[in-house]
Every structure is written in structure tokens, then in C-alpha cells.
Amino acid sequence: MKEKKIIIVGGGFGGLAAAKSLGRKKGVQVTLIDRRNYHLFQPLLYQVAMAGLSPAEIAAPIRGLLSEYKNIEVLLGNVSKVNPLKKQVKVGDKTISYDYLILACGAKHSYFGNEDWECRAPGLKTLEQATEIRRRVLTAFEMAEKEEDPVSRKRLLTFVVVGGGPTGVELAGAIGEISRFTLSKDFRRIDPNQARVVLVEAGTRILAGFSEKTSKRAARSLEKIGVQIWTSSPVSNITDEGIQINEEFFYAKTVLWAAGVKPSSLNNFLDGNLDKQGRIAVSDDLSLAHDQSTFVIGDQASFLDESGLPLPGLAPVATQQGTHAAKNILADLADKPRSKFQYLDKGQMATIGRRSAVLEVGSVKLSGTIAWYAWLLVHIYYLIGFRNKLFVLIQWAWHYLTYSRGSRLIVHKEWRSYLEKGSEESL
Amino acid sequence: MKEKKIIIVGGGFGGLAAAKSLGRKKGVQVTLIDRRNYHLFQPLLYQVAMAGLSPAEIAAPIRGLLSEYKNIEVLLGNVSKVNPLKKQVKVGDKTISYDYLILACGAKHSYFGNEDWECRAPGLKTLEQATEIRRRVLTAFEMAEKEEDPVSRKRLLTFVVVGGGPTGVELAGAIGEISRFTLSKDFRRIDPNQARVVLVEAGTRILAGFSEKTSKRAARSLEKIGVQIWTSSPVSNITDEGIQINEEFFYAKTVLWAAGVKPSSLNNFLDGNLDKQGRIAVSDDLSLAHDQSTFVIGDQASFLDESGLPLPGLAPVATQQGTHAAKNILADLADKPRSKFQYLDKGQMATIGRRSAVLEVGSVKLSGTIAWYAWLLVHIYYLIGFRNKLFVLIQWAWHYLTYSRGSRLIVHKEWRSYLEKGSEESL
Numbered sequence: 001m002k003e004k005k006i007i008i009v010g011g012g013f014g015g016l017a018a019a020k021s022l023g024r025k026k027g028v029q030v031t032l033i034d035r036r037n038y039h040l041f042q043p044l045l046y047q048v049a050m051a052g053l054s055p056a057e058i059a060a061p062i063r064g065l066l067s068e069y070k071n072i073e074v075l076l077g078n079v080s081k082v083n084p085l086k087k088q089v090k091v092g093d094k095t096i097s098y099d100y101l102i103l104a105c106g107a108k109h110s111y112f113g114n115e116d117w118e119c120r121a122p123g124l125k126t127l128e129q130a131t132e133i134r135r136r137v138l139t140a141f142e143m144a145e146k147e148e149d150p151v152s153r154k155r156l157l158t159f160v161v162v163g164g165g166p167t168g169v170e171l172a173g174a175i176g177e178i179s180r181f182t183l184s185k186d187f188r189r190i191d192p193n194q195a196r197v198v199l200v201e202a203g204t205r206i207l208a209g210f211s212e213k214t215s216k217r218a219a220r221s222l223e224k225i226g227v228q229i230w231t232s233s234p235v236s237n238i239t240d241e242g243i244q245i246n247e248e249f250f251y252a253k254t255v256l257w258a259a260g261v262k263p264s265s266l267n268n269f270l271d272g273n274l275d276k277q278g279r280i281a282v283s284d285d286l287s288l289a290h291d292q293s294t295f296v297i298g299d300q301a302s303f304l305d306e307s308g309l310p311l312p313g314l315a316p317v318a319t320q321q322g323t324h325a326a327k328n329i330l331a332d333l334a335d336k337p338r339s340k341f342q343y344l345d346k347g348q349m350a351t352i353g354r355r356s357a358v359l360e361v362g363s364v365k366l367s368g369t370i371a372w373y374a375w376l377l378v379h380i381y382y383l384i385g386f387r388n389k390l391f392v393l394i395q396w397a398w399h400y401l402t403y404s405r406g407s408r409l410i411v412h413k414e415w416r417s418y419l420e421k422g423s424e425e426s427l
Numbered sequence: 428m429k430e431k432k433i434i435i436v437g438g439g440f441g442g443l444a445a446a447k448s449l450g451r452k453k454g455v456q457v458t459l460i461d462r463r464n465y466h467l468f469q470p471l472l473y474q475v476a477m478a479g480l481s482p483a484e485i486a487a488p489i490r491g492l493l494s495e496y497k498n499i500e501v502l503l504g505n506v507s508k509v510n511p512l513k514k515q516v517k518v519g520d521k522t523i524s525y526d527y528l529i530l531a532c533g534a535k536h537s538y539f540g541n542e543d544w545e546c547r548a549p550g551l552k553t554l555e556q557a558t559e560i561r562r563r564v565l566t567a568f569e570m571a572e573k574e575e576d577p578v579s580r581k582r583l584l585t586f587v588v589v590g591g592g593p594t595g596v597e598l599a600g601a602i603g604e605i606s607r608f609t610l611s612k613d614f615r616r617i618d619p620n621q622a623r624v625v626l627v628e629a630g631t632r633i634l635a636g637f638s639e640k641t642s643k644r645a646a647r648s649l650e651k652i653g654v655q656i657w658t659s660s661p662v663s664n665i666t667d668e669g670i671q672i673n674e675e676f677f678y679a680k681t682v683l684w685a686a687g688v689k690p691s692s693l694n695n696f697l698d699g700n701l702d703k704q705g706r707i708a709v710s711d712d713l714s715l716a717h718d719q720s721t722f723v724i725g726d727q728a729s730f731l732d733e734s735g736l737p738l739p740g741l742a743p744v745a746t747q748q749g750t751h752a753a754k755n756i757l758a759d760l761a762d763k764p765r766s767k768f769q770y771l772d773k774g775q776m777a778t779i780g781r782r783s784a785v786l787e788v789g790s791v792k793l794s795g796t797i798a799w800y801a802w803l804l805v806h807i808y809y810l811i812g813f814r815n816k817l818f819v820l821i822q823w824a825w826h827y828l829t830y831s832r833g834s835r836l837i838v839h840k841e842w843r844s845y846l847e848k849g850s851e852e853s854l
Contacts, residue, residue, distance in 0.1 A: 036837070037565060037569060037835070037836070037837045038835070038836050038837070054481040054482065054483040054484070055481065055834075055836055055838065056481045056834035056836055057481070059836050061613070061835040061836070063610075063613035063614070064613060064835070067612050067613045073615045073616075074613075075572070075573065076566075076569040076572075076573075076837075077573070092573070094573070127836065127838055128838060128839055131838075138464060139503075142464060142503040145502070145503075146502065146503075146504065146519070146521070183490075185494050186488070186490035186491060186494045186501075187490070188500040188501075189500075387825060387829075390821075390825075391818075391821070391822075394817075394818070394821065395818075398814060398817075402814075407482075407483035408464070408465070408488040408491070409464065409465050409482055409483060409486050409488070409554065410463070410464045410465070410503075411482065411554055411555060411558075412555055
């Protein structure tokens with residue numbers, strides 16, 4: 001039997017799970033393509049943005065993760081095109097053929113047509129964005145320390161997070177905590193307690209994916225560390241000065257975006273129905289209805305559960321789908337029938353600050369310290385690579401004992417000798 | 428008695444030592460100005476460039492380091508001008524007055540008038556440069572994996588380090604080691620052993636600051652891990668294709684610069700003699716001959732030892748000078764005479780790779796494993812901040828046991844959503 005060539009695009013949770021399930025299997029040759037050389041543990045990305053963790057602690061080189069599987073090769077490259085009829089993908093200036101394709105490209109931020117807001121309000125999907133957010137938040141405090149005009153100082157110390165989902169809640173909570181505990185003794189002229197942190201949500205409540213009770217508990221925990229929550233507040237404009245919400249204009253130096261996502265544009269090359277957000281509909285075996293050799297998983301796919309709703313864009317969904325797509329390919333090769341994908345819901349959680357989190361598993365709803373410990377355990381457990389588990393555990397223990405955040409570095413975009421140029425925007 | 432206002436420019440080894448010596452002292456009010464918000468432990472910067480350590484492990488926020496001293500304030504800003512007659516410095520658009528000034532701005536790379544080489548051959552003085560070098564080295568391996576033409580592949584796998592001082596030796600040794608041990612099992616198509624690493628030195632031997640014997644030992648250790656050493660090889664040009672040395676043109680994708688340094692240009696505002704490299708001559712109390720209220724320390728100053736040679740640009744020199752400058756200011760305030768600065772030479776060392784280093788203390792010359800252990804101990808001991816000590820120690824233990832380098836992340840310069848653009852130069 002000729003070896004089957006399988007291409008996986010994307011080394012996130014879905015792609016990595018698929019690759020591992022195909023590793024060392026007879027009769028398959030796998031190529032995993034990613035434009036990054038590392039797998040990123042996105043659930044902890046906000047901790048990099050908030051100076052709690054270093055990039056290398058939540059990322060692991062894909063090559064290293066898969067080096068033990070001799071039938072898998074990793075290619076660093078940008079897939080610009082998919083041709084399902086010819087069964088080919090274009091990577092850089094090369095064209096590669098496949099027998100099976102697994103698309104697991106994830107999603108990026110969507111500004112709902114206002115893409116020019118991106119400069120003003122960065123989202124949080126990549127390590128570069130995380131260090132940029134870190135730079136902006138820390139620089140705002142530094143500038144406020146030098147500012148003598150109280151009105152300008154207030155604007156510098158105003159932080160707005162747009163979007164009340166788990167990422168928005170985690171970002172707002174962390175800024176509240178940093179300003180109250182971590183930085184308070186480091187500044188001489190400003191009182192970081194004066195920082196205004198506002199979480200803006202267009203819907204009627206934050207954490208809409210959770211129950212109403214949990215949502216209320218989270219709101220109360222946020223308010224305790226000084227975060228104001230503005231619900232029913234759709235953003236209509238973001239400028240260099242601040243943010244427009246309905247008739248109000250609100251001055252703020254720092255605006256962060258955690259509102260919407262859209263999937264990879266590779267979906268446009270495929271034969272299938274895209275939903276409102278751009279996710280492509282997949283059959284219950286995770287392949288496309290008209291193209292059984294193409295599987296689409298994770299944030300890029302719309303898989304409807306029993307209630308007819310698409311599964312949410314969560315790491316466990318992508319991971320389980322990756323494993324399942326691999327299983328169905330192996331079933332094909334063994335001349336066995338494919339099986340239906342069934343999502344095993346392990347619940348969801350969001351952390352709010354020091355010793356505060358919310359958690360829902362089935363009918364169990366927890367909040368506060370116990371949910372926070374559960375959050376720690378789960379994230380350590382699922383963090384990829386033993387080295388990362390160890391280092392993050394030590395970091396967290398350290399933060400917990402000292403309140404300090406060791407990664408408070410303002411790193412600049414420009415790599416060339418900064419000394420001579422020196423004229424960084426505002427310094 | 429009126430409080431004396433002391434301005435320290437620079438939060439490196441010298442500036443920090445001066446600040447700590449003035450902390451909690453009666454009658455002095457200190458402002459430390461740096462354009463970075465962190466102190467950088469430069470002796471380990473090459474480990475960030477070589478993916479062994481994360482930026483946050485060798486850097487610590489200056490505010491945090493000095494927060495316990497209530498008489499010290501930290502200002503993030505760029506000092507563009509010094510007026511010794513008016514006793515004022517210009518920071519951003521502000522002018523601040525002082526009674527005493529301590530300049531400790533360090534040095535940056537010098538391309539000896541060929542500043543256009545900088546893009547092609549980055550130096551290693553900042554965290555941004557370190558991550559850029561890491562990106563270039565790792566990307567070269569990734570591109571070689573995709574390259575089918577053997578000639579082009581060879582060029583991609585050729586790494587040239589210019590300058591045979593400690594930094595050049597450490598960089599070349601680390602590239603040799605990475606290619607042989609860390610990456611060898613991760614690639615399918617290239618053999619990272621094929622990597623050519625060349626250390627280019629204009630003088631007749633590497634490590635010119637060490638004894639001839641030590642220099643030879645270091646050369647032999649480098650050759651053992653595949654690094655070629657070209658001495659008497661002055662670089663006459665660096666292009667996108669490679670490097671010109673005398674009549675030879677040598678193709679290389681990656682060229683790194685560790686050759687020369689020049690001190691801060693703030694020296695031009697001062698009344699004193701600059702040496703060939705631009706360092707300003709200081710008296711034996713570390714102040715300027717014609718301006719007793721200005722002290723210049725570290726890489727920015729030329730302090731002649733008994734033999735009439737300037738002290739080298741090493742961390743211990745800067746640290747000892749910082750402490751001494753502070754002591755002399757306090758002596759002034761107590762109406763006591765200033766004392767002469769005396770450098771206590773603690774020796775010098777350079778590491779070459781796994782379990783290999785060279786070390787000289789007085790007449791003691793060590794190399795190999797024992798020197799390497801000494802190197803580890805000394806660097807952990809002097810690393811600033813207990814948190815960094817702990818984390819670096821664990822990282823090193825980890826590397827030692829596994830040969831892995833956890834920070835192998837290719838992080839891009841652009842922070843905005845990379846997904847849509849995608850067209851990174853070469854991918």
C-alpha cells in the first residue's frame with residue numbers, strides 16, 4: 001500500500017493533537033505547516049500581556065514537541081492557498097500535494113469592519129501582541145509618573161478593555177490587580193490606586209457563555225479590585241484620545257480589544273457554507289460535506305452540537321477534534337467506517353485576580369478561592385511540555401508569595417541600537 | 428542643611444551601584460534616569476540571543492530594585508543634553524537641576540564608521556538585539572530545511588561572528604553547540620552538523636585581554652565544537668550576501684557583530700579629554716578634572732590604572748566605580764576629603780559551551796569543566812535580584828540535563844495581527 005500523505009495546517013491545539021495521533025502510525029506521512037515555529041498556549045497569553053509570565057513559558061517549539069515522531073515533518077511557512085480539487089496547498093513559493101488535509105488555522109481578532117481600530121486597541125492572539133500590550137500598560141504608568149497636569153494624568157491612568165468574555169475579564173482583572181498590588185510601592189508621584197479600569201461589554205452581562213449567577217459573581221469580584229463594568233455599551237468609535245460609547249466620549253490612553261474573532265481566510269478556498277462569523281460548516285465526522293478528504297477543526301470550523309448551536313472556540317474543542325479527525329483518517333486507511341465527533345464538555349473557567357476565579361462544570365458552579373485553585377491545576381495540567389509546566393508552576397508560586405511580576409519589561413519594537421535614536425515617542 | 432540633589436543617568440551596573448550606596452542616606456535626594464524600565468544583566472545577554480534564557484530572566488525592573496529606598500525616584504526618559512555650567516540635564520521636554528551628576532550611560536556597538544553594516548550584522552547590547560539575533564539564527568535553520576539547492580543551503584547554514592572578545596567567543600560557541608546538540612534531532616532534511624560557524628578576528632589571537640595560553644585553550648575548545656577561528660582577518664565589507672575579508676569574499680546568511688564599542692555621546696557635552704574610543708578621562712576620584720560635581724563611571728569613562736592603561740569595560744569595574752562615586756559625594760557632604768578609586772581586579776572569564784570555559788584570576792589560569800562551574804557560580808551570584816538567580820539556576824539545570832533550549836521562539840518585529848499579512852520576508 002502506498003503511503004498516504006497528510007498535511008496539517010496550524011500547530012495550535014487542534015493541529016498538534018491531530019499530529020500526535022498520527023505519529024508513528026504505519027502508512028502515513030505527515031507534514032505540519034505553521035507560520036510560527038512554536039505552539040502557543042493561548043489560555044495563558046493574557047499573563048504574558050500582564051507581565052506575569054515570559055513568552056517562552058507558554059510557548060514550545062513545534063519541532064521539539066514532534067521530534068520523536070519520525071513520520072512527521074514540520075515546515076515553517078505561510079499557506080496562502082488551498083486547492084481541494086487538485087489536493088494541493090501553496091506554501092511560500094512551493095506547492096505540496098496531499099491525500100488528506102486537516103485545517104486547524106484558528107482565528108484572529110475581528111474589529112467588525114473597523115480594522116483601523118487595531119492600532120489603537122490591540123487584540124490578544126499572538127506573543128507580539130502580548131508584549132505590545134505589556135509595553136503600553138507599563139508605559140502608561142511611567143508617563144503618568146512624569147505628568148504634572150492632573151487631567152492628563154487621569155487619562156494616562158485610564159485603561160479600557162473592550163469585550164466581556166473570558167479574555168476581557170482576565171485582562172481587566174489583571175490590570176486592576178497590577179495597579180493595586182504590584183506597582184503601588186514603586187512609584188513616588190502617582191498613586192497607582194488611582195488607575196481607572198473599565199470593562200466595556202455590548203451585551204447585557206459579562207461572561208455571556210456562563211450562567212447568570214456566575215456572571216454576577218465575576219462582576220462582583222472585579223468590582224472588588226476596582227474594575228468598573230459597563231454593560232450594554234457598544235463601542236462606536238476608537239480614536240487616539242479615547243473611546244466613543246453611545247453618546248459618551250471617554251478619554252483613555254490605553255484601550256485593549258477582546259471583543260470578536262474571525263477564522264482563517266483559508267475557508268474561502270473551500271466548498272462549504274460559512275456562518276456569520278466566517279466559520280465553515282463541517283459534517284459530523286469533521287470533514288466537509290462535499291470533500292471527505294478535507295477536515296476542518298477548532299476555531300475555523302462550525303460544528304453544531306445536539307442543540308443546534310456551534311461549539312465554542314475553546315482549546316478542549318480543538319484538541320478533541322484534532323484527535324478525532326486523525327482517528328477518522330486512520331479508519332479510512334483500515335477500511336473501517338468513520339465515527340461521529342462527540343464533544344466531551346469539561347466545563348469552562350475564567351480567572352479574575354489573585355485567588356479569585358469562576359468555574360462551571362455541568363451543573364457545578366464554583367467561584368472564589370476554590371475555583372482559582374482548580375483553574376491553576378487545570379492550566380498546569382494542560383500546559384504543553386513538562387518544562388513549561390515546571391517553570392510556570394514556580395513562577396506562580398513566586399508571584400503568589402511576593403505579589404511581584406517579574407516580566408515587567410518595556411521592550412521596544414525596534415531592534416536596532418536604541419541608544420543613538422532614543423527618541424521613543426513619548427519619552 | 429539643604430538636601431543635595433543627585434542625578435544618576437543610567438541604570439546599568441554602575442548607576443545601580445551608585446544609587447544603592449546613596450539609598451537611605453540623609454541629606455541626599457536621588458533621581459535615577461534611564462531610557463529603559465529595567466536593569467539588564469549584560470554578561471548573560473548572549474544566552475538570550477542563543478535561546479537559552481528568556482529576557483525576563485536577565486532583566487529586572489529598576490523601580491522594583493530601588494523601591495525600598497524612599498529618597499530615590501526613578502524616571503523613565505531619554506537624557507538628550509547635559510549642561511554642566513548650569514548643572515542641568517534635559518530629559519524629554521523637561522529640564523532638571525542637580526548638585527551632583529553621575530553619568531553611567533555605558534556603551535553601544537561601533538561599526539568603525541560603517542554604520543550601514545548594522546542591519547546586516549546586528550550587535551548584542553540590548554534585549555531587542557538579542558531577540559533579533561535569536562530570530563535570525565533560528566530562521567536560518569528553518570530556511571535551510573526548506574532549501575533544495577545545496578549551495579544555497581550551505582550559505583544559509585553559515586554563521587559568521589565578527590570579533591574575538593568574550594562576547595564573540597560566547598556567541599560562536601553557543602551557535603556551535605546549538606547546531607550540534609540542540610537542533611540535531613529536530614530537522615528531517617538538513618543535518619545541523621553541517622552548520623559552518625566562523626569566528627573572525629582582526630587581531631592575531633582571540634581573547635586578547637587574556638593570556639596567550641588561555642587564548643589557545645579557548646581556541647582549541649571552540650574547534651572541538653566545530654567553530655573555525657580566523658585570526659588576522661579584518662572585515663572590509665559586509666553585504667546582503669556575505670562578508671569581505673582581505674581579498675576573500677565569504678558567503679553567509681547570518682553575520683553577527685561583536686567587534687567594537689563606543690561610549691555614550693553625552694560625553695560631548697562635558698569639559699574633558701576624550702580618548703580614541705570616545706571615553707572621557709576622569710580623575711582618580713572619578714570626577715572630571717574641571718568639574719568636581721560631575722562623575723563619569725563604567726564604559727563611558729577612561730580611568731587609567733597604575734600601568735597607564737584604561738580599565739576594561741567590565742561589570743565589576745562599573746559596579747566598583749558606582750559605589751566609589753557615591754562614597755565621594757557622601758564624603759563631600761560630610762566635609763571629608765574624597766578618596767582615590769582603586770580597582771580590585773577579580774579576574775575575568777568567558778564561557779565556550781557545555782562544560783567549557785576559561786578563567787583568569789591573577790596568576791591562576793583555569794579552563795575546561797572546573798572553569799565552567801566557576802563561571803556558573805559567579806554569574807548566579809552576581810545576577811541581580813533573587814528571583815532571577817533562582818530562575819536562571821533552574822533553567823541551567825534543565826538545559827544541562829536535557830540539552831534543550833526552551834526559548835527557541837522566532838518572535839517577529841511586527842506586533843499587529845500577523846495572520847492576515849503573513850508575507851514574512853522569506854517564508
